Amino acid sequence: MGFGANIRKLRTMEHLGQAQLAEMLGVSKETVCRWEKSRYAPRERHIEKLQTLFGVSAGRF
Numbered sequence: 446m447g448f449g450a451n452i453r454k455l456r457t458m459e460h461l462g463q464a465q466l467a468e469m470l471g472v473s474k475e476t477v478c479r480w481e482k483s484r485y486a487p488r489e490r491h492i493e494k495l496q497t498l499f500g501v502s503a504g505r506f
Contacts, residue, residue: 449483455499456481470494 446454456466456477463477470477470491479485487495492503 453481
């Protein structure tokens, strides 16, 4: 499973929409969509925020 699928899985497990996650991370909904489709990788600062938000290690992404 790629990082995009992992982000989507964690997001849906927390019952968050793309727009909600985007707002929490300070990015656009389109950016979250691109991450989930593995078109772009999140920057290090966003990976750190995702780790904190979901309580997982970077290995999950």
